[in-house]
Amino acid sequence: MFGHSGSSRSRVALAGALGVGLVFGLAACGGDKDGDSSGSTDSAASSIDCAQFSQFGELKGKTVSVYTGIVTPEDAPHKKSYEPFEKCTGVTVKYEGDKSFETQILxxxxxxxxxxxxxxxxxGLLQQLVATGKAVAAPKEVADNTDKWFGKDWKAYGTVDGKFYAAPLGANVKSLVWYSPAEFKDKGYTVPTTLDELKALSDKIAATGSKPWCAGIGSGDATGWPVTDWVEDFMLRLNGVDAYDKWVKHEAPFNSPEDIAAWDAVGSYLKNDKYVNGGLGDVKSIASTTFQDAGLQILEGTCSLHRQASFYAANFPEGTDISENGQIYAFYLPGKDATTKPVLGGGEFVLAFADRPEVKAFQYFLSTDTWANLKAKSSSGWVSANKGLKIENLTNPIDALSAKILQDPNAQFRFDGSDQMPAAVGSNAFWRQATAWITGQDTQTTVNNIEAAWPKK
Structure with missing residues (x-):
């Protein structure tokens, strides 16, 4: 169901619970699509600078096809955000969303x-697509925008064998802990800024007789993936980005001391009877609880903390006040110290298979701060790592929090590790062995089994 993708997980979670709010803030993007590149008085075109597209020549009457796994209802704000481009240029964007995108695109x-x-x-999928020989490198205009608006870590993910192919599109942040601001205020708890403070907070809550954490890893055929996110977050925090990169690429074995240290750190939370599983049962109940249901225990008052990605906001009941002073909010899962800011997450990249002027123009548009802000105004539950994204344009407090984390100059973003590993590991052994670990398997056996699953070169 979830495929081998953190982004897929976010789409399923959102589509299943939240829907999409079309609070498009432009005055706006109605009208036909028969504009001209000289600039139009239509409000859609006048909301952006049409002159920026003149560098690509006359584009009126052209069509650009877009294929994606972003489907209804999340596709609506995407399409809406394209209207200023269409009005400015006279280009028609033909959008095709497909739940089977990840297999069908190949x-x-x-x-x-x-x-x-x-x-x-x-x-990983980007690299496979480049290997087909059908993808084309990003034009200079897109590369320049990526250098201007995104960090080097993001550009690196769109680069294959030293050649830049794909600018980032959307993003999600996984390094979050959900909590109740009201409970924290009532009980005098403070948001932790280091891992030591997070442990101290957990101990403080446990000392009251409550179980501080709730967790669930059930996800049908993909059961176990939430544990992989935990492990990845702690690999980053305990060992740093360089060690994380080597681990993901299997330049360091899966049963290395660094890897075992990450599992043990996660185990100090998830396999600790004093810490879990608030409102749900013992440690083993984590495996039988769906990831969608686990964090709802915060609303019930039976747990205080739940580590899950930004897209988890979609799972709370309609009408829940999700804000800094509301019923539910989230804080950044801290690093070893207050200045270290490793960020685990996911996102999408815009890969071209054609280099016609109209395709380059649309690629260019999607890589600008202009589009990022249009898209931010068009929907809830979406964010970008684009540095030009204005926080005030994000209508959702969790989106705003995610953007602040991504834009932090100290942030070191790393893509979800299992999404980069071979399918035999990332969406099979890692998930399965993580589930066995939760239900009682020891750490050494777990990491040895995952190491053995890596394809032999």
Whole structure:
């Protein structure tokens, strides 16, 4: 159901619970699509600078096809955000959303029938698509925008064998802990800024007789993936980004001392009877509780903390006040010290299979701060790592929090590790062994089994 993608997880969670709010803040993007590149008085075109597209020549009457796994209802604000571009240029954007995108895009590329542009949710899939020989490098205009508006870590994920192919699109933040601001205020708890403070807070809550944490890893065929996120977060925090990168690429074995240290750190929370599983049962109940249901225990008052990604906001009941002073909010899962800011997350990248002027123009548009702010105004539950994204344009407090984390100059972003690993590991052994670990398997056996699953070169 979830595929091998953190972005897929976010789409399922959102589509299943939240829907999409169309609070499009422009005065706006109605009207037809028969504009001209000289600039139009139509409000859609006048909301952006049409002159920026003149560098690509006359584009009126052209069509750009976009293929993506972003489907109804999340596709609506995407399409809406394209209207100023369409009005300015006279280009029609043909959007195709497909739940089977992650398998079908490879089929289409290999068959020589790719779209003009694809929104690719994993660096590993991006590399496979480039390997088909059908993808084209990003134009200089897009590379320049990426240098201007995104960090080097993001550009690196769109680069294959030293050649830059794909600018980032959307993003999600996984390094979050959900909590109740009201409970924290009532009980005098403070948001931790280091791992030591997080442990101290957990001990403080446990000392009251409550179980501080609630967790669930049930997810159908993908059961176990929430544990992999925990492990990845702690690999980053305990060992740093360089060690994390080597681990993901299997330049360091999965049963290395660094890897075992991360599992043991996660175990100090998830396999600690004093800490879990608030309102749900003992440690083993984590495996039988769905990831969607686990954090709801915070509203019940039976647990205080739940580590899950930004997209988890979609799972709280409609009408829940999710804000800094509301019923539910989240804080950044801290690093070893208050200045270290490792961030685990996911996102999509815009990969082209054609280099026609209209395709380049649309790629360029999607890589600008202009589009990021249009998209922010068009929907809830979406954020970008674009440095030009204005926080005030995000209508959702969790989106705003995520953007602040991504824009922190100290942030060191790393993509979800299991999404970059071979499928035999990232969406099989890692998930399965993590589940066995939760239900009683020891750490050494767990990491040895995952190491053994890595494909032999």
């Amino acid at each position: 089929v289409r590329a290999r068959a020589g029938n790719p779209p003009d542009l694809a929104f690719v949710p994993q660096p």
